[in-house]
Amino acid sequence: MSSSSPGPADRRAEIDLDAVRSNVRHIARIASPAKVMAVVKADAYGHGAVPVARAALEAGAAWLGVAHISEAVALRDAEIDAPLLAWLHTPASDFAAGIENSVDLGVSGWELEHVVAAARALERPARIHLKIDTGLGRNGCPPEQWEALLRKAVEYQEAGLLRVVGIFSHLAVADEPERPETDDQVQRFRDAVAVAAELGVEVEVRHLANTPATLSRPDCHFDLVRVGLGIYGLSPFTDQTSDALGLRPAMTLTASVAGCKEVPAGQGVSYGFAYRTAERTTLGLIPVGYGDGVPRIATGAPVMVDDRCYPVVGRIAMDQLVIDFGVAGLADTDQSPLGHRAVLFGGNGAPSAEAWAAASHSINYEVVTRISSRVPRIYLHEAADDD
C-alpha cells in the first residue's frame, strides 16, 4: 500500500494519480510518434475528470477527449487549457459554449450547420474534427456522404467560419485483435483521409485508435491515439491482465467492515434468502451496495480483507453487501475484522475490476465508471514526484 493511504476509511474510491501518470507515460512510449489524447469522459470513467486530466497532461498527454461539450466546459472552468475535443452532440447542445471555450467539435454531418451558425454569431471560427463512419454504425459520416461533407466544410473554412483540425473514426472490435473487420475499418479510414487530401483539406491530426488498437495495432496510430481505459490501468483484452500490459489500475474501491457476526448453519442472508449458510460461520457486512454503483448482480464477486478474498453472498442491497468468512470463532474476539479495510477491487494485489466484471456479466469499463458520486474519491499522489 502507498504511504499516503488510509486512516479510518469508511467507504472510498482511492485514485492513484501516480498510476495514471505511469500508464500515460507507458502508452505514450507505445504510441510515439503519435500523440496521446487522454479520454476523460464520464468523469474520467469514474476516476474524476479534473484530477485525472491534470495528471495525464503532466505525464505527457497532448490532448483531452470527452463526449459532451458540457464535460469539456467543466474542464475549461477548472483552467485546463490543453487541446480538447468533444464528439457527441444533439441539436440542443451548446455549440457556442464549445467555440467560446476553444473546444474542438466532432462533426459527423448535421452538426456542421449548427457549428457554423454559432461561429457566425460569435464571429469566431470553430475548430472541428470531421468523423467518418468506417463501420461502427454509431455516429460518423456515412462514406457515401463523406465527399459532400468535406466540400461543405471547405467552403465554410474558406469563409473563415471554421478550421478543419482533424479527421477521425472509431473502431468496433479492436479488443479482439484477430478479427478482420478492423482491417476494413483502417482501409476505409485511409480512403477517407485520401479524399480529404485530394480536396486540399490539410488537417493537424488523423485519429482512429482507442486503447485496444493503441496497444495491439501500430497501423492504427496515425497522428493521435484516443486512450481511455488504458490510462486507468485496465486491460481491454480478456486474455491479458493489466500487469501483462505494463499498466497499473488507478482506482481502488474500499470500505471498512461495518459488522461481523457469527451465525448458525442455515442462516438466510439478505433479501430473498438467496443464500443460506452451510455451517456455522462468520459473516462480514460491507457498507457499499448498488446505491454506490456496485452491481446488484455481482453476488460471488471477491472482497479482500486482511489479504484474503471472500465471496459476496446473498443479494447485494442498496447500501450494503455481505461476505462469508467461512469460519466460526472470529466475531467479538481480537481477531474480529470489524473496522478492517475491505477492498472490492483495485491495484496492489487487490481483486481485479475484471473479477467484478465477470461476476456482473459486464466489462471493467463499466465496473469503475458506475461507482457513484456517493463514494468519496480520495486522490493519492496529487503532486507529481519529480523523478
Ligand SMILES: *Cc1c(COP(=O)(O)O)cnc(C)c1O
Ligand atoms: C470512449 C472513447 C474512446 C476511448 O476508448 P477506450 O477503449 O476506453 O480507450 C475513444 N474514442 C471514442 C470516440 C470514444 O467514445
